[in-house]
């Protein structure tokens with residue numbers, strides 16, 4: 759029998775994963791995107807408002823090209839070449855509006 763405590767986590771609506779690895783972007787664009795996501799979610803009240811978005815960085819999705827890469831769960835939608843401007847659109851249309859931005863999706 760394990761002595762581990764059962765973890766708990768606040769409820770969320772969507773979970774955004776951003777690759778910050780060095781193989782799909784060469785100059786830290788993934789990490790910059792991840793930090794920008796944090797700021798934008800807070801500014802829009804999407805961390806603990808009516809819509810709750812959780813985020814995490816990952817070191818590699820095993821894709822390693824076309825970054826920065828971003829994955830939205832539980833929708834299973836994967837975006838490529840996400841920049842600051844695209845991120846604003848993805849937040850509004852997908853994370854808030856529930857409709858993926860098809861032109862930047864590379865996998866569903």
Ligand code: FES
Nearest residue numbers: 779782818819822
């Ligand atoms: S380093 Fe980003 S997917 Fe592998």
